[in-house]
Amino acid sequence: MSRSAHPAGPRHADVLPEGHYSAPPADLNALDPKVWARTVARDEHGVVTVGGIDVKRLAEEFGTPAYILDEADFRARARAWRTAFGSEADVFYAGKAFLSRAVVRWLHEEGLNLDVCSGGELATALSAGMPADRIAFHGNNKSPGEIERAVRAGVGRIVLDSFQEIVRVAHIAQSLGKRQRVQIRITVGVEAHTHEFIATAHEDQKFGIPLAGGQAAEAVRRALQLDGLEVIGIHSHIGSQIFDMSGFEVAAHRVVGLLKDIRDEHGIELPEIDLGGGLGIAYTSDDDPREPYEIAKALTEIVTRECEAARLGTPRISVEPGRAIVGPTAFTLYEVGTVKPLEGLRTYVSVDGGMSDNIRTALYDAEYSVVLASRSSDAEPMLCRVVGKHCESGDIVVRDAFLPGDLAPGDLIAVPATGAYCRSMASNYNHVLRPPVVAVDGGEARVIVRRETEEDLLRLDVG
Ligand code: LLP
Numbered sequence: 001m002s003r004s005a006h007p008a009g010p011r012h013a014d015v016l017p018e019g020h021y022s023a024p025p026a027d028l029n030a031l032d033p034k035v036w037a038r039t040v041a042r043d044e045h046g047v048v049t050v051g052g053i054d055v056k057r058l059a060e061e062f063g064t065p066a067y068i069l070d071e072a073d074f075r076a077r078a079r080a081w082r083t084a085f086g087s088e089a090d091v092f093y094a095g096k097a098f099l100s101r102a103v104v105r106w107l108h109e110e111g112l113n114l115d116v117c118s119g120g121e122l123a124t125a126l127s128a129g130m131p132a133d134r135i136a137f138h139g140n141n142k143s144p145g146e147i148e149r150a151v152r153a154g155v156g157r158i159v160l161d162s163f164q165e166i167v168r169v170a171h172i173a174q175s176l177g178k179r180q181r182v183q184i185r186i187t188v189g190v191e192a193h194t195h196e197f198i199a200t201a202h203e204d205q206k207f208g209i210p211l212a213g214g215q216a217a218e219a220v221r222r223a224l225q226l227d228g229l230e231v232i233g234i235h236s237h238i239g240s241q242i243f244d245m246s247g248f249e250v251a252a253h254r255v256v257g258l259l260k261d262i263r264d265e266h267g268i269e270l271p272e273i274d275l276g277g278g279l280g281i282a283y284t285s286d287d288d289p290r291e292p293y294e295i296a297k298a299l300t301e302i303v304t305r306e307c308e309a310a311r312l313g314t315p316r317i318s319v320e321p322g323r324a325i326v327g328p329t330a331f332t333l334y335e336v337g338t339v340k341p342l343e344g345l346r347t348y349v350s351v352d353g354g355m356s357d358n359i360r361t362a363l364y365d366a367e368y369s370v371v372l373a374s375r376s377s378d379a380e381p382m383l384c385r386v387v388g389k390h391c392e393s394g395d396i397v398v399r400d401a402f403l404p405g406d407l408a409p410g411d412l413i414a415v416p417a418t419g420a421y422c423r424s425m426a427s428n429y430n431h432v433l434r435p436p437v438v439a440v441d442g443g444e445a446r447v448i449v450r451r452e453t454e455e456d457l458l459r460l461d462v463g
Helices: 055-062 071-088 101-109 119-127 144-153 163-175 212-224 246-266 292-309 323-329 360-364 454-460
Strands: 048-050 066-070 089-094 113-116 135-137 157-160 180-187 191-194 196-198 229-235 239-242 272-274 316-319 330-342 346-351 381-387 396-404 412-416 437-441 444-449
Touching: 048 055, 055 066, 055 330, 055 412, 055 437, 055 444, 066 071, 066 323, 071 089, 071 101, 071 292, 071 316, 071 323, 071 437, 089 323, 101 113, 101 119, 101 444, 113 119, 119 135, 119 144, 135 144, 144 157, 144 163, 157 163, 163 180, 163 212, 163 229, 180 212, 191 246, 196 246, 212 229, 212 246, 229 246, 239 246, 246 272, 246 292, 292 316, 323 330, 346 396, 360 396, 396 412
Parallel strands: 066 437, 089 113, 089 316, 113 135, 135 157, 157 180, 180 229, 191 239, 229 272, 272 316, 346 381
Antiparallel strands: 066 330, 191 196, 330 346, 330 412, 381 396, 437 444
16 A cells, blocks of 8 residues: 555645756757647747747737647547547546537547536536537536536436435436436545555545445445436546556456446346546656556456456446546646746746646646747756746746746746646636637637636626
């Protein structure tokens, strides 16, 4: 058993690995393909380009800060997941990582399904034309209003998270004259983060119904008795930013164990298993994520093996990757405002955004990298901390990074791997306006989520 860590990395600076970032990279101008979207490169002048457009033009046209999303990369990653799992399994993109109507349309076109976890995400999905039967509705406290909208719309599945919700959804479906397809989310006693997982007593959290003590079996028993529900399967999600497949192995073993108990007690084999999301991406060059086909192969083998051992037919598998699809496809483009060297310590580089557009560093001690994007430079590396413009000393975007020593106000810098959980967790702290999301593809750029304006802020403030 190993030490627990936050999904996004060590929570406190003092547990960062010793000597971390102690040496500058060999080439400050290099763009490691592990952390950058696929079409990112430097042009002959040293300017970073994406989808054939250079960042100086993007900054001029759309302003900074801005999330720049590589559409071809998004589509390629979505397709890679779809292809890896083939027709025998379903891929539900987890909209919480980043959702917009353009994204919904891309997913639809690439043959993926969608996991939503609020009325707002459901509304976005439906308004962009995602067929309701390809939507899964999640959440540990869906309101009756949200449930009713989901049932009326005809969502493909609602993932039930508590005993109360089993009754609530059954009642709402029945009163609408419908029978809702549902999965029951269970907690299997596995918590997995990054390179570690813990397989003991990790049911102490708000999601799902514990397998322990027969509670999950009791939930299935109750759900099977209710006319408003069609129980199609069991759901398990064990964590986020996971590289190690052993947590999934234990989870699959335990989920299949429950399917076997259900078969033995009720004489039915539930047809589906959802193993959730959580597959990790590279935030820095130190991370080594797995490819979708390796993950698909590993998960399919685990479930097939476990089902054979339990003499069960293999259920249809589904997965819910969010970060692994959108995370690497975007970077945040900032303009440097001030460069402040602190003698004997480091240089503080202030940008025109911060914790309002990327809360992950402050919240999870997440690690990011950064490059000078508007030009290349041969200057000596300097140890920097990239910070935002918020009134808070924890407003850090990149904790430790080397940037060229000639960095100056007006330079553009870019932070890769910000496609997941940055725009979707953005805030208006200090009444800072949330940046736009600009999609680039084939030499063209277009805003898919526009920049917030002061009018937007004032419209909500009714005085
Ligand atoms: N399915 C369920 C039921 C989930 O709860 C989640 C994420 C996913 C799928 C997608 O997980 P992914 O593949 O994106 O790791 N804000 C945190 C991550 C929270 C994840 C919550 N649930 C972060 O920035 O790291």
